[in-house]
Amino acid sequence: MTATLTFHPLGNADCTRIDFANGQKMLVDYADMRNANDPFDKRVDLPDVLKADLRVAKRDNYDVVCFTHLDDDHCCGAGDFFWLDHAAKYQGEGRIKIKELWVPAAAILEDGCQDSARIIRQEARHRLRQGYGIRVFSRPKKLKDWLEKQGLSLEARAHLITDAGTCVPGYSKYGQEQVEFFIHSPFGWRQDDNGIIDRNQDSVVFQATFLENGRETYALFMSDIDCDSIDQMVKTTKRHGNEDRLLWDIFKIPHHCSYTAIGWEKGEDKTQPTEDVEWLCETQGRERHVMVSTSKPMPVKGSAEDKDVQPPHRQAGAYYKSVAREADGSFKVTTETPSIAKPKPIQIEITDRGARLLTISAIAGAASIVSAPARAG
Template sequence: MQSLENRENAVANMHQVIFYPVGNGDTTQIVLSKGRRVLLDFCHRGKSEDDDTPEIDLKKRLREDLDAADRDYFDVVAFTHADLDHIQGSTEFFELQHAKKYQGDGRIKIRELWVPAAMLLEDVDRDSQTEEFALLRREARHRLLEGKDILVFSKPKALADWLEPLLVARGEAKSARDHLFIDAGTIVPGFSLLADGVEFFCHSPFIKHCDEGDIIRNSAALVFNVRLDADGELYDYLEVGDAEYCDLEEIVSITKFHKNDDRLAWDLFNIPHHCSYRALNDEKGERETTPTPLVKELLLLGKADAYIVSCSKPVPDNKAAYEEVQPPHIQARKAYERYLKEVGGRKFLVTMEEPNATKPEPIVFEVGKAGVTWTRSASIGAPGILVSRPPRAGHGRYVL
């Protein structure tokens, strides 16, 4: 029988990955075994504050999580891109450094902000932009110019052309902020397997995503391999934002070219764009989407006992679902489930379906030496039971 001390040590060595039910939107929190917290995207819908809606009151839940940990900050908040379903409510919840009016009053601090270069470059005058995006762009530019509390992913020429004259005017070298830019194909500084039990390997964006005309947010979004170390066993979480199939094809091709194939394997896969068929192919298919060859290759890199998570509304299998224009798409779900079964994976999970569609709760995975475990509840601290063992890390750098 396991002693109390051993059980406490096992829990202490657990990492957690928590997916929040916010409708067709994304918010994921990584809680590392030593306490550091990384939030990927933020989508709080005002209607969620009513008791009769299924979407979670994200602000309330995250505050409860932080209060329980005696914190008023996240170590990192990463916005994969600037679509509303990835940033909604963020400028009311977080403290922003660029103006005092967005500080204090119980706002949650961001110790380090991670953004794609596109978020600093997009034109806020476009009709499709929101005030929320304009504030986040201002915050990212402020932090970069001040040279603290931010990492920017890729450094396209357009961004250098904006930044460098401002640095010169401040009496600084043009290269004074180079350490704050991260290239695709590299490991993000500030975390390590040894110190934190985690590595963030940047798959995308590439420089060309902002240097070849109009910025397409989904293509210029953050994509990570998150590698978690649990007592010497390595597990891989693929965080993909809203990439489309052509973006995934490029990631697969370039990653293989640089011999970083192990960074494509996954124990946990947050699939793109709320289970849209566009992450698999440009044709939805009548009954099931057929992934392109390179996307199929990525799906087949799932490891035994792996999970797929769709951050989306429920994905029913009925006659009306096959005619849906907007995601989620049942045809895509069937494709994901087919390949998950082929690799010996565990389950395809939908954030707005667990434990039921009436009142869903966060989907919590715990990552420990024994494997990746779905706890089937929102409680933090349940034991893990599954096994999955990835290969050791590779390194690279590419800035296409």
């Protein structure tokens, strides 16, 4: 069995399912954004497709659910879908259990959050207090202070905390799961220096390294960080001699294809990258890679959408497309589809030749799969 990554069409929102080689399942974010009362809403019915997949696998749980940060487009509807231990009202038949919950430290520390963000925060706090089923990324001083207010010490919960620049314990590319996770963000020092929580910049960014028959394939999950944070990440990685930790064959484009993840000027037709973003995209991306924008379709120049401050930005899309062309790669948008059809998930298989893009036919559905050739060895 080989690993697969499935990116769901949710508009400007995220939910990626990762199926490991040994059958374990992981979700990176969960955002049920579809309006069931709108017949023209093309976003996927996320609870339905995820539960259908779990039924086939004969399971009612995920081994890992990672919320990269608590913006609504990364956690919407979580309180309706998951079995959560901190309150009985989030328990009952049909709810999906989480063996291990991954969150940034900001998700523990944030006060004043509401709706789905508050629900996930409460679950994360409960698990951290109890000392089970949780992985927290980074240990700013504020986390130490919060734990002490709970009558706990940082040392007592250190086994549940992973810092940037290290791998998540319990996962190995040489183990049955055939994958390891290297954490790039959040930086604990950044949260201490800034004094306030910035969900996007304090979000979880990681490289997943898959090993299939001796061949390594790399996936970078960039969450919603901007170019300043990417610059810091690149400089820090280079300073520690870890450039290989920023190699990628699969690139989950940051912040739904916003130009701010490339440079601070949108540009007329193409955003110009900062020096570090250019290095990350143009040097570290390997031949025949796949770039995935979890977003709405790229706007047409001069359209109302083109003038919107919110992503996706066609200038950013133009930059990523140019990067893909130079590497004989692919640039894919999760919600880009002909007007007569609903978008299908983007699925990538990890093979012994690299990342293999699977395209599900919009007409025939899941029964028809056409594969792009894997990147050559």
